Amino acid sequence: MTRFLEIIRRDLRLALRQGSDSIMVVTFFVLTVVLFPFGIGPESGILERVAAGVLWVTALLASLLSLDRLFQADYEDGSLELLVLTPAPLEVAVAAKVAAHWLTTGVPLLVAAPVLAVLLHLNADAFGVLMLTMLIGTPVLSLIGAIGAALVLGARRGGVLLSLLILPLYVPVLIFGVGAIDAAAQGLSAKPHLLILGGLLVGALPLAPFATAAALRQALE
Amino acid sequence: MHRFANPARFLRIAALIQPWSVAVAVLALGAGLWFSLFASPADYQQGETVRIMYIHVPSAWMGMFCYTAMAVFSAMALIWKHPLADLLARATAPVGAAFTFVCLVTGALWGKPMWGTWWVWDARLTSMLLLLFLYLGYMALADAFDDPERGQKAAAILALVGVVNVPIIKWSVDWWNTLHQPASVVKMGGPAIDAAMMVPLILMAVGFKAYWVVVLILRARAEIAGAKLRTLRMAQIHAAGQLEQPRAEQGGS
Numbered sequence: 001m002t003r004f005l006e007i008i009r010r011d012l013r014l015a016l017r018q019g020s021d022s023i024m025v026v027t028f029f030v031l032t033v034v035l036f037p038f039g040i041g042p043e044s045g046i047l048e049r050v051a052a053g054v055l056w057v058t059a060l061l062a063s064l065l066s067l068d069r070l071f072q073a074d075y076e077d078g079s080l081e082l083l084v085l086t087p088a089p090l091e092v093a094v095a096a097k098v099a100a101h102w103l104t105t106g107v108p109l110l111v112a113a114p115v116l117a118v119l120l121h122l123n124a125d126a127f128g129v130l131m132l133t134m135l136i137g138t139p140v141l142s143l144i145g146a147i148g149a150a151l152v153l154g155a156r157r158g159g160v161l162l163s164l165l166i167l168p169l170y171v172p173v174l175i176f177g178v179g180a181i182d183a184a185a186q187g188l189s190a191k192p193h194l195l196i197l198g199g200l201l202v203g204a205l206p207l208a209p210f211a212t213a214a215a216l217r218q219a220l221e
Numbered sequence: 222m223h224r225f226a227n228p229a230r231f232l233r234i235a236a237l238i239q240p241w242s243v244a245v246a247v248l249a250l251g252a253g254l255w256f257s258l259f260a261s262p263a264d265y266q267q268g269e270t271v272r273i274m275y276i277h278v279p280s281a282w283m284g285m286f287c288y289t290a291m292a293v294f295s296a297m298a299l300i301w302k303h304p305l306a307d308l309l310a311r312a313t314a315p316v317g318a319a320f321t322f323v324c325l326v327t328g329a330l331w332g333k334p335m336w337g338t339w340w341v342w343d344a345r346l347t348s349m350l351l352l353l354f355l356y357l358g359y360m361a362l363a364d365a366f367d368d369p370e371r372g373q374k375a376a377a378i379l380a381l382v383g384v385v386n387v388p389i390i391k392w393s394v395d396w397w398n399t400l401h402q403p404a405s406v407v408k409m410g411g412p413a414i415d416a417a418m419m420v421p422l423i424l425m426a427v428g429f430k431a432y433w434v435v436v437l438i439l440r441a442r443a444e445i446a447g448a449k450l451r452t453l454r455m456a457q458i459h460a461a462g463q464l465e466q467p468r469a470e471q472g473g474s
Contacts, residue, residue: 151362154371155365218374
């Protein structure tokens with residue numbers, strides 16, 4: 001547990017000192033969302049209808065954008081090898097890295113989402129559910145994304161490859177995240193969608209670190 | 222199973238199986254096509270378009286079957302580090318991807334006259350499309366490294382992660398009540414389709430499986446032969462290098 005917290009603290013400190021990652025992710029999120037009113041027209045009816053989808057798709061892409069930094073820097077400077085060599089299980093280290101990744105990219109998205117939802121005229125009833133889906137969904141994105149980030153370490157064209165590997169696996173999160181918001185916006189119960197989203201998180205939480213750790217081990221073999 | 226991990230033994234067994242699998246593939250596909258195109262009744266509702274189903278349904282089965290096989294081979298490769306299992310997983314991927322693609326295309330061709338649209342965002346169709354992307358991701362990842370072994374292992378892990386999609390495809394029609402019809406062949410209480418339509422369906426399915434075996438053996442043999450060639454060539458280069466060295470030193474002094 002102490003090692004878990006230590007790794008989180010280290011990654012957070014690195015993110016704070018180097019700065020750019022979180023800001024880049026949020027800037028990308030904001031800019032892409034702002035493009036949509038230009039692309040599909042500023043009528044509030046249309047924007048209201050597509051708001052949930054636009055927010056989630058761009059959040060997904062923003063999360064994807066930050067993934068190749070997750071292990072790449074550690075892989076290049078060799079600290080990943082030290083992490084693998086520590087006596088604590090690698091799965092714990094991976095969980096800590098993912099938690100730090102979520103804190104530096106998922107939480108900023110969470111903060112930016114309601115502001116952008118206002119710009120997109122999202123139905124006021126759906127704001128709470130939007131936050132809930134983001135809160136449950138973005139950790140799943142980080143968890144699944146970590147598998148991909150570990151798999152492409154050292155690959156040619158890693159970035160493009162990463163999107164090919166990870167986006168299909170992101171689809172369930174997208175479907176149920178948007179489903180919950182749409183249900184809430186139309187006055188229906190968002191609970192079933194939220195429960196499935198929670199189920200995805202509960203499934204990914206124990207399984208994804210194992211797959212990621214396996215991928216990291218073979219990357220360093 | 223470990224007995225078959227030996228490439229030499231595998232090659233012997235493969236050489237035994239291959240003529241039979243070719244024969245089964247040719248016979249089953251020939252008979253299946255004849256039955257499905259000429260010797261089976263048209264559907265009372267779908268008319269002649271039902272014949273597309275004899276390609277569509279077995280390809281869909283193959284798409285899922287190949288992915289499952291690929292995942293099993295990948296698991297074997299990761300657990301027991303059998304190089305042969307890696308090879309078979311890799312040889313299965315393009316076959317599975319091709320059948321998934323055929324399934325999507327024939328589905329679209331059938332959907333246009335029947336549903337009035339080439340494509341709907343239905344759970345079954347969407348999950349099948351994702352399966353195609355998983356295949357493409359697998360193949361891209363396996364080829365993305367300078368060290369082929371590294372790509373192989375990364376791809377094996379990806380195959381195991383992606384296997385969650387297979388049960389979703391299988392039961393998508395039961396979980397989400399959308400346009401694609403529910404299962405009618407493998408279900409509780411026996412198949413819901415007529416025997417006259419069952420015959421071509423089963424024949425085509427058997428033919429496709431046999432075709433997979435043929436391709437698998439061909440590709441595995443080619444790959445093993447390629448590995449032998451590489452080793453021989455490396456040995457040749459090393460031998461040549463050893464002869465070269467003293468002369469080079471003399472030239473330098």
